[in-house]
Amino acid sequence: MSRSVGEVMTREVVEAHRDTSFKDVARLLDRHRISGLPVVDNDDKVVGVISETDLIRCQAARPADSRTRTFRKPVLRRSGRRAAAVARATTAAELMSTPAVTVHPEQPVADAARVMERHHVDRLPVVDEEDRLIGIATRRDLLRVFLRTDEEIRQDVIDNVLTRAMCLPPHSVIVSVRDGMATMEGQLEHRSDIPLVVQLTWRIDGVVGVVNSLTFRIDDTHPPEQHAADVIARPWMLQH
Template sequence: MTRTVGEVMTREVVQARPETSFKDVARLLDRHHVSGLPVVDHDDKVLGVISGTDLVRHQAAHHAGGRARRLRGSVLRRSARRTTAAAGATTAGELMSSPAITVHPEQRVPDAARVMARHRIGRLPVVDEEDRLIGIATRRDLLQVFLRTDEEIRRDVADGVLAPAMGPAPHPVAVSVRDGLVRLTGQVERRSDIPRAVRLAWRVDGVVGVVNDLTFRLDDGGLSEQPLPDRPALS
């Protein structure tokens, strides 16, 4: 029941071309209330990403370049030339961060969240198999998965994964959820069914923890505890 990036991404994407001017990029960010956008070529292939932070750095470099040109000394002149080059960038293609970090629509939402956390970014262009832009996944899009109601989570755990996977039982597993914390109670047929049930519960979007209160009827030597998958932290 884990959703994919393609299911939560935003399909209408505000984008820029490499030749889009600094001022036009600023207007796009302001008009659409976004903090960044992908830069694509005329074949819709993603070349990079430009953000409000990139624009601020450009302005800072521009003012620093003006001060640096007034300084003397060969070392300072070399530094000034580097700063002036950055200040001279006036298009999205010159200011963007490249290459862009992208994801594919079939990737799982938790995996995309890990990519965001690892690279400390707030958006991921979503591309098809030919690297053409088809959407964008923002931190807000991914957070929707982790802000589901307890009843939605309980229904998915009980009816969506446990019932189909474990089949009918004389004493079915009871599932309760509070603030995303899942509690499993009841008796399963075999000891090895317990870690399986716990793993299945963890696979459901929105689950932040699983409390295992299950007992078993037959001891088939299965382990009662196994490592649980890590859940990404969105920031």
């Protein structure tokens, strides 16, 4: 079924501390060929995240020469004060974006992807129950679920959706997968089972779409029709 963040995260994390210098942060990013890293305190708890963008923003905010300083207004707006603080940053504590957006290892990969999109970040520190750093999940890590072969996806649907979840007889549903698109063909006993099969198949890692060609033998989505005699008799019975 759907994999968790803990299954795809990178466990060996390059990290910085509050007092790590600007140059040392730049060296870490360059040496390990990464675009960002978490900042932790002495208890390994994540306090912020630094990206290449933070370093570039810091450099860009610094005045080109001393003459630029003479034209600064005596009172800065909030955005101006922030820019000035960024320009003076020399340590990880001053460079980092905070609070850090984190995830837990048991969360589904899809949830982590939504968190990334919502907060416009490229990496998520993974923390344990005590908020201590145990890994990092990047966009590349999350995308691994879509690199599964069609045969791996097909077998996952058969084993986990049809056999375990739905307890369907073998070969009652034919599954084919092409480029992540799963096609379901066959007949189920009840109509109400069809949307459940489709929903569970969508949750399989690597599935990008589901083509539903399933039929049913019994329509259990509507209550049975009442007999006309019953409808007529009930009012009479209530009066006596």
